[in-house]
Amino acid sequence: MTYLAKPRLHHPSLKPNAVGFTRRDYEGRISTLCAGCGHDSISAAIIQACWELDIEPHRVAKLSGIGCSSKTPDYFLGQSHGFNTVHGRMPSVLTGAYLANKSLLYLGVSGDGDSASIGIGQFVHCMRRGVDMVYLVENNGVYGLTKGQFSATADAGSKSKKGVLNTDSPVDLVALALQLGASFVARSFSGDKAQLVPLIKAAIGHRGAAFIDVISPCVAFNNHTGSTKSYDYVREHNDSVNFLDVIEGREPIEIEQPPEGVIEVVQHDGSILRLRRTEPDYDPRDRIGAMNFIARHQERGEVVTGLLFVDPQARDFHQHLGSVQTPLNRLGAAELCPGAAVLEKINASLR
Amino acid sequence: MQSTDIGHPDYFHKVVDCQWACPAHTPVPEYIRLIADGRYADAYMINWKSNVFPGVLGRTCDRPCEPACRRGRVEETAGHTPEPVAICRLKRVAADYKGDVSARMPDAPAQRNGKRVVCVGAGPASLTVARDLAAIGYEVVVYDGESRAGGFIRTQIPRFRLPESVIDEEIGYILGLGVEFRSGQRIDSMKDLLAQGFDAIFVGCGAPRGRDLDIPGRREAAAQIHIGIDWLASVSFGHVHRVGRRVIVLGGGNTAMDCCRSARRLGGEHVTVVVRSGFEEMKASPWEKEDAMHEGIPIRNFLVPVAFLHSEGRLTGMQFQQVRPQVDAQGRRQLLPTGEPDIEIDCDEVLIAVGQENAFPWIERDAGIEFDRWGLPKLDEQTLQSTHPKVFFGGDAAFGPKNIIWAVAHGHEAAVSIDRMLNGENLRERPIPAPLLVSQKMGIHEWSYDNDITTAARNKVPWAPLEHTLNNIKAEVELGFDPQLAWKEAQRCLNCDVQTVFTLNKCIECDACVDICPMDCISFTANGPEAELRTRLTAPAQNRSQDLYVADGLKTGRAMVKDEDLCLHCGLCAERCPTGAWDMQKFFLEMVHAGPGCRTGEGVRRAA
Numbered sequence: 006m007t008y009l010a011k012p013r014l015h016h017p018s019l020k021p022n023a024v025g026f027t028r029r030d031y032e033g034r035i036s037t038l039c040a041g042c043g044h045d046s047i048s049a050a051i052i053q054a055c056w057e058l059d060i061e062p063h064r065v066a067k068l069s070g071i072g073c074s075s076k077t078p079d080y081f082l083g084q085s086h087g088f089n090t091v092h093g094r095m096p097s098v099l100t101g102a103y104l105a106n107k108s109l110l111y112l113g114v115s116g117d118g119d120s121a122s123i124g125i126g127q128f129v130h131c132m133r134r135g136v137d138m139v140y141l142v143e144n145n146g147v148y149g150l151t152k153g154q155f156s157a158t159a160d161a162g163s164k165s166k167k168g169v170l171n172t173d174s175p176v177d178l179v180a181l182a183l184q185l186g187a188s189f190v191a192r193s194f195s196g197d198k199a200q201l202v203p204l205i206k207a208a209i210g211h212r213g214a215a216f217i218d219v220i221s222p223c224v225a226f227n228n229h230t231g232s233t234k235s236y237d238y239v240r241e242h243n244d245s246v247n248f249l250d251v252i253e254g255r256e257p258i259e260i261e262q263p264p265e266g267v268i269e270v271v272q273h274d275g276s277i278l279r280l281r282r283t284e285p286d287y288d289p290r291d292r293i294g295a296m297n298f299i300a301r302h303q304e305r306g307e308v309v310t311g312l313l314f315v316d317p318q319a320r321d322f323h324q325h326l327g328s329v330q331t332p333l334n335r336l337g338a339a340e341l342c343p344g345a346a347v348l349e350k351i352n353a354s355l356r
Numbered sequence: 357m358q359s360t361d362i363g364h365p366d367y368f369h370k371v372v373d374c375q376w377a378c379p380a381h382t383p384v385p386e387y388i389r390l391i392a393d394g395r396y397a398d399a400y401m402i403n404w405k406s407n408v409f410p411g412v413l414g415r416t417c418d419r420p421c422e423p424a425c426r427r428g429r430v431e432e433t434a435g436h437t438p439e440p441v442a443i444c445r446l447k448r449v450a451a452d453y454k455g456d457v458s459a460r461m462p463d464a465p466a467q468r469n470g471k472r473v474v475c476v477g478a479g480p481a482s483l484t485v486a487r488d489l490a491a492i493g494y495e496v497v498v499y500d501g502e503s504r505a506g507g508f509i510r511t512q513i514p515r516f517r518l519p520e521s522v523i524d525e526e527i528g529y530i531l532g533l534g535v536e537f538r539s540g541q542r543i544d545s546m547k548d549l550l551a552q553g554f555d556a557i558f559v560g561c562g563a564p565r566g567r568d569l570d571i572p573g574r575r576e577a578a579a580q581i582h583i584g585i586d587w588l589a590s591v592s593f594g595h596v597h598r599v600g601r602r603v604i605v606l607g608g609g610n611t612a613m614d615c616c617r618s619a620r621r622l623g624g625e626h627v628t629v630v631v632r633s634g635f636e637e638m639k640a641s642p643w644e645k646e647d648a649m650h651e652g653i654p655i656r657n658f659l660v661p662v663a664f665l666h667s668e669g670r671l672t673g674m675q676f677q678q679v680r681p682q683v684d685a686q687g688r689r690q691l692l693p694t695g696e697p698d699i700e701i702d703c704d705e706v707l708i709a710v711g712q713e714n715a716f717p718w719i720e721r722d723a724g725i726e727f728d729r730w731g732l733p734k735l736d737e738q739t740l741q742s743t744h745p746k747v748f749f750g751g752d753a754a755f756g757p758k759n760i761i762w763a764v765a766h767g768h769e770a771a772v773s774i775d776r777m778l779n780g781e782n783l784r785e786r787p788i789p790a791p792l793l794v795s796q797k798m799g800i801h802e803w804s805y806d807n808d809i810t811t812a813a814r815n816k817v818p819w820a821p822l823e824h825t826l827n828n829i830k831a832e833v834e835l836g837f838d839p840q841l842a843w844k845e846a847q848r849c850l851n852c853d854v855q856t857v858f859t860l861n862k863c864i865e866c867d868a869c870v871d872i873c874p875m876d877c878i879s880f881t882a883n884g885p886e887a888e889l890r891t892r893l894t895a896p897a898q899n900r901s902q903d904l905y906v907a908d909g910l911k912t913g914r915a916m917v918k919d920e921d922l923c924l925h926c927g928l929c930a931e932r933c934p935t936g937a938w939d940m941q942k943f944f945l946e947m948v949h950a951g952p953g954c955r956t957g958e959g960v961r962r963a964a
């Protein structure tokens with residue numbers, strides 16, 4: 006935790022992006038989390054991704070629940086819309102906002118406690134519906150804010166700081182998301198920005214529910230030997246299935262066959278996800294294959310990371326509903342309440 | 357790259373840009389913090405130890421520290437013109453507000469060590485030798501042809517830049533150590549001096565000869581044409597009170613600036629400075645040019661003097677050829693005539709300030725002291741010893757005209773040489789100063805220095821009104837900072853001596869320091885050759901004169917690489933580090949001066 010505001014001075018080589026902002030303009034207030042918290046690194050990755058994508062901050066809505074992780078939206082994108090909801094309720098509030106105004110980019114930030122314990126019902130339905138959002142869980146295996154109790158994502162056999170073994174089976178949010186129909190699923194590690202930043206960029210470009218589980222060590226309560234969410238453990242057991250390059254739609258694209266070992270996926274916004282395989286048989290377009298692969302590797306104690314699944318044909322909740330092009334919040338009273346004659350017509354059609 | 361050896365005394369010293377650039381290596385940030393704290397006398401004493409003349413230098417120093425100051429590099433994004441900390445003007449604050457420091461000055465030693473040293477000339481170089489040696493028991497005799505001590509500080513620098521009381525006070529501290537000053541006695545034979553049995557001789561006689569300009573009309577109009585430094589000395593001694601109404605000053609160095617500004621105060625209504633080359637290439641410091649122009653003195657460039665014009669034995673003006681710069685095939689810059697007709701400038705007097713030369717007419721060529729083909733003594737650059745083992749040179753006499761702070765730095769080094777020599781020790785094996793590194797951590801986010809970074813622009817020093825200063829050659833132009841302005845200016849200092857110190861085996865590679873660093877100084881990356889490494893850091897490290905701090909061998913196989921260039925020393929990296937792998941540690945280094953600290957004991961051992 007730091008009391009000083011970060012000085013305004015910055016490196017002269019820091020260039021503004023296409024919308025005129027430097028990376029520093031995407032920062033928020035100074036973090037009050039513990040020094041070394043993985044969550045702060047994830048905030049830095051979000052900042053980097055938004056800067057690289059030339060996102061106008063006023064087009065972003067960041068919503069969260071309760072927890073150290075859910076505090077972080079205060080520490081990035083200081084010029085964006087924000088809403089700290091109640092514990093585990095970020096998905097429903099975000100769904101409401103998204104229904105009312107689909108023109109914003111929705112970023113839901115949550116914790117493993119927030120999403121896998123109290124909010125698991127909300128998480129499940131949000132994934133099922135295909136709400137167009139980036140759902141990012143900062144997963145440290147504990148309730149950080151309430152001083153380190155095991156959360157539902159803690160692995161069986163993981164040891165608490167005081168030496169107590171966790172005997173409950175873990176909830177694997179990635180497996181759940183895959184099963185529930187999320188159209189973009191990834192896992193990463195707060196200590197690996199080279200992997201995390203492109204994943205966030207790709208998730209932002211995805212239309213539909215994009216879920217990223219980011220393992221994010223809690224330096225105060227879950228970074229000891231015996232923990233399976235520590236910096237050392239994750240580094241030792243990290244099995245990354247692919248490297249991702251996001252090629253933005255604005256750049257001219259040469260049409261050519263991707264080389265051996267490279268998979269290319271075109272997203273709705275025209276951007277191309279270029280995936281260099283590091284696991285030769287892994288195809289992230291195969292949902293069932295992904296579920297099997299992850300389950301098998303998990304069993305061996307490996308932490309599978311990378312872009313695990315993407316459905317380029319995904320449709321989002323508004324498309325499912327067939328709602329109008331114009332965001333609902335911009336419709337006037339006349340459109341929203343077309344009058345007795347129209348109601349009469351509808352009623353008649355149902356008779 | 358190799359991992360950095362932070363134990364080397366130069367490594368962190370270089371990070372303190374100002375101290376590294378100062379010839380006497382004054383611990384600048386240390387005294388700036390004391391000034392911010394209102395501890396002016398403490399700040400003064402730190403200066404006094406390092407540079408002997410804080411009051412004089414706080415007004416006149418050439419300030420090599422300021423162009424080097426990190427502040428001038430980090431302010432590029434502060435929304436105003438980047439400028440260094442006003443280091444020199446803060447030094448003056450220490451001198452102005454210190455109160456009575458006489459009780460803090462060392463006493464003349466009760467017992468002398470029986471060794472006798474003589475200094476020729478009483479300029480800053482000799483006076484530094486005298487101070488360093490007299491304070492530790494040497495008997496020091498200083499000769500000067502002038503009646504009062506100070507050298508060019510006394511005779512050349514005009515009073516409107518440096519009041520005499522400041523000179524008197526600081527020379528007083530030195531002579532108060534029991535130094536014997538033999539005024540008005542010019543040494544005219546080195547051989548005689550050598551015969552007097554001194555244990556060592558220090559030559560600090562300066563570079564006393566002003567260059568002349570031998571063009572047509574020089575002899576005929578001689579009465580109205582003066583050599584700049586001779587004329588300034590006459591002004592200083594009160595022999596010259598007036599100058600003609602129209603004055604031309606030839607030359608673009610600091611002497612020319614002092615000449616034109618003095619002339620402006622002695623009745624010169626139209627004073628013009630004329631330089632051969634371009635305005636930008638002038639040797640004078642930017643602030644001196646600014647001061648001159650502020651006083652209504654035009655500077656005309658690219659004019660080469662052709663002739664002094666005269667009639668009936670009186671100077672009437674000067675003729676100049678117009679030139680323009682051109683870069684030749686070898687990349688050398690030349691001045692070529694433009695082909696336009698020569699121009700004439702009317703004038704009543706001319707001051708020639710086109711350079712200074714060394715002259716040693718009193719040193720017999722067979723006295724055992726060899727000179728090079730430029731007429732300068734052959735010296736060991738480190739020890740300042742001449743080819744005669746007992747004779748040392750320093751200041752302008754050593755390597756040609758420089759400035760006061762170099763004279764002081766030479767004085768310290770010569771004093772160390774003399775002290776080691778007279779204690780039977782090898783002159784070249786001098787002890788390297790041992791820096792102190794002390795953690796500044798007081799709490800989780802509390803440091804014993806003020807790490808908040810201001811974006812404020814450099815504060816201007818208030819000036820006395822022109823109507824007042826132009827009518828009185830002794831009226832000081834710059835008024836100096838008052839304590840409030842000094843405090844504000846001191847806040848701009850980044851505390852570059854509070855170093856970021858990295859402990860490799862504590863780092864868990866959490867990236868917190870990388871994320872928080874406002875200047876993107878820190879990277880965790882694969883090691884590589886320096887040139888290539890510099891291109892792929894969090895931010896490119898383009899300033900090759902600033903080191904990369906490398907610690908290789910982290911758990912992931914990567915290296916921590918920190919670019920020292922633009923670090924604000926804000927300590928946020930250390931505040932954010934969960935393991936204390938970063939710590940902020942104050943580096944304090946004082947140069948080794950003459951005395952027991954400069955001796956290694958070999959002389960004693962050999963004698964035993």
Ligand SMILES: Cc1cc2nc3c(=O)[nH]c(=O)nc-3n(C[C@H](O)[C@H](O)[C@H](O)COP(=O)(O)OP(=O)(O)OC[C@H]3O[C@@H](n4cnc5c(N)ncnc54)[C@H](O)[C@@H]3O)c2cc1C
Pocket residue numbers: 416417418476477478479480481482499500501502506507508509512513541542543544560561562563564585588610611614718750751752753757758759760761763
């Ligand atoms: C006009 C002018 C302005 C300057 N302004 C600045 C400035 O603002 N800041 C700055 O840093 N530097 C300035 N300088 C340069 C600075 O004054 C010198 O670099 C510095 O004084 C050199 O010190 P020194 O000890 O080597 O010799 P000096 O200061 O030159 O002193 C040498 C002394 O030796 C005496 N001497 C010479 N020969 C003999 C002899 N045979 N016997 C006895 N005595 C002898 C001389 O009388 C003189 O007093 C200025 C120089 C000039 C000419």
Ligand SMILES: Cc1ncc(C[n+]2csc(CCOP(=O)(O)OP(=O)(O)O)c2C)c(N)n1
Pocket residue numbers: 071072073074075092115116117118119120123143145147148149150151156
């Ligand atoms: C309704 C409700 N129940 C319980 C709490 C107490 N509480 C606050 S944060 C938290 C757990 C947060 O854990 P997680 O989401 O993993 O966030 P972390 O702090 O680990 O980042 C709990 C149980 C609460 N604030 N509200």
Ligand code: SF4
Pocket residue numbers: 372373374375384385424425426427440441443848849850851852853
């Ligand atoms: S900022 Fe302060 S410590 Fe750093 S170089 Fe400038 S004066 Fe020296």
Ligand code: SF4
Pocket residue numbers: 856872873874875876877878922923924925926927928929930
């Ligand atoms: S002190 Fe640390 S955080 Fe501050 S600028 Fe320097 S390296 Fe960056």
Ligand code: SF4
Pocket residue numbers: 041862863864865866867868869870929932933934935936937938
């Ligand atoms: S904050 Fe400390 S532990 Fe974390 S990467 Fe930096 S030096 Fe290492």
Ligand SMILES: [Mg+2]
Pocket residue numbers: 072074116117118143144145146147148149156
């Ligand atoms: Mg948690």
